[in-house]
Amino acid sequence: MSDGEYDYLIKFLALGDSGVGKTSFLYQYTDGKFNNKFITTVGIDFRERRVIYNSTGPDGTTGRGQKIHLQLWDTAGQERFRSLTTAFFRDAMGFLLLFDLTNEQSFLNVRNWMSQLQIHAYCENPDVVLCGNKCDLSDQRAVSQDEARQLAEKYGITYFETSAASGQNVSEAVDVLLDLIMKRMERCVDKSWIPDGTVRANGPAGADLSDGSDRSKCAC
Amino acid sequence: MAAEKEIWQKIGEGFVQEYYNQFDNTNRMGLANLYSPNACLTWEGSPFQGREAIANKLVSLPFKRIKHIITEQDSQPTIDSCILIMVFGQLQADEDPPMAFHQVFMLKSQNGGWSCTNDVFRLGVHNIPV
Numbered sequence: 001m002s003d004g005e006y007d008y009l010i011k012f013l014a015l016g017d018s019g020v021g022k023t024s025f026l027y028q029y030t031d032g033k034f035n036n037k038f039i040t041t042v043g044i045d046f047r048e049r050r051v052i053y054n055s056t057g058p059d060g061t062t063g064r065g066q067k068i069h070l071q072l073w074d075t076a077g078q079e080r081f082r083s084l085t086t087a088f089f090r091d092a093m094g095f096l097l098l099f100d101l102t103n104e105q106s107f108l109n110v111r112n113w114m115s116q117l118q119i120h121a122y123c124e125n126p127d128v129v130l131c132g133n134k135c136d137l138s139d140q141r142a143v144s145q146d147e148a149r150q151l152a153e154k155y156g157i158t159y160f161e162t163s164a165a166s167g168q169n170v171s172e173a174v175d176v177l178l179d180l181i182m183k184r185m186e187r188c189v190d191k192s193w194i195p196d197g198t199v200r201a202n203g204p205a206g207a208d209l210s211d212g213s214d215r216s217k218c219a220c
Numbered sequence: 221m222a223a224e225k226e227i228w229q230k231i232g233e234g235f236v237q238e239y240y241n242q243f244d245n246t247n248r249m250g251l252a253n254l255y256s257p258n259a260c261l262t263w264e265g266s267p268f269q270g271r272e273a274i275a276n277k278l279v280s281l282p283f284k285r286i287k288h289i290i291t292e293q294d295s296q297p298t299i300d301s302c303i304l305i306m307v308f309g310q311l312q313a314d315e316d317p318p319m320a321f322h323q324v325f326m327l328k329s330q331n332g333g334w335s336c337t338n339d340v341f342r343l344g345v346h347n348i349p350v
Contacts, residue, residue: 018283023317077316078345080282082264 006050006069010181011091012174013073015113016098017106018080021133024164025098026072029174034165046073053182068178072096089120094127094177099148101132101161102140107148114155127180128157129173135161136168231334232295232305235327239336240288248279256328256335263341274339283313288321303327303334320344 014022028034030047049072052065073092075084097113099106110130118124130152132143145161152159158176162169225233235254242250252275255261261268261277268277290309298304305325312318326338 018313019315076319076345077313078319078343080313080316081343082266 006067008066009069009071010093010178011046011071011073012094012096012177013075013089013092014096014098015075015084015117016133017100017103017109018077020098020100020103020106021164022096022098023074023076025096025131025133025162025170026074028164028167028170030072032167034167046071048072051178053178055182055186066182070174070178072174084116084120086120089117090122092121092126094181095121095129096131096173096177097128097157098131098133098162099143101134101143101148102137104142107132107143107151110151127177127184128155129177129180130155130157130159131162131169131173132159133162133164136163136166226295226297228297228303229295231327232293232303235303235325235334235336236290236293236305236307239325240290243278244285244287248281249275251275251278254336255339256330256337259335259337259339261339261341264343281313283316286311286313289318298326301329302337 014026016022024034026047030049049070051068051070053068054065055063075088078084095117097110097117099110101107114128117126117128130148132145132148134140148161149159158173158180160169160173160176162173164170239251239254242248242254252271255271255274257271258269259271259274261274263277268274288309288311290307292309293305293307295306296304303326305327307323307325309321309323310318311321321344322342324338324340325336327334328337
């Protein structure tokens, strides 16, 4: 398959405190493995995977499968050295917000990450899936499923308990996020809200997306 | 050509060794002593001036452990008798994946010793839009 053969290029960004397992989570999703011995990810800031998205109509019929090229961006700990700037958030279409179920502080910081998102993401209510990671470490659990659910409900976002180690709910979380993005795209008639670079359409299926003429609507 | 190292190279290497040893193995507050009173630090684009502000910044970095590995370093004498040092290496904070970094120091001879007057730090992370 040549690199250009996809209908949409969609960028997701994994966020959350250092050590919650963002890199392992993405690695589990793209490679189906848990890598607890990093050799190095220098220079590798994202992972990629192709998926087929089947939209379902209201009558339950399945439409033509769309070829999606998913890019999953990882902060890889750089947030310890510098604040993540608008430039970093700018190109992401959906967000995987992770915390560590065995680390209460990482859960408390979910609020901070949500406000960062509201400031820096392309819009004030971007699509976010909240993941309580490391659910395999049940004997070390410091955050209950109930309190995590309540927080997710407060923000109106989906919550999953995931394990990058066992793979539990990893694909499910990404699938739900992709579904939210595709539904959002279908909802938008003129699609002019889509930030530059977050969705790249290839071929006739999405040719209207690459037409930037809608931007002339800007009132300034 | 296995010539004897120039004096500025020896001073530069000594400083770099001491700097990262203090950074990695102490509480980082001691790093203040390596800077001149009015030194300037630019950390990921943010400016800090003065020994105290610099030490506070370095102490407040949010990780428990850090390790720097120097890949290469280069030193030059300047026309006003200072030493310019460029360091190129990798660092690892806690259990994060290693990241590349670049750091540039200017050393000035003051009161019979060398102290750092300028320090510029950047991670070697390239978020290139694709």
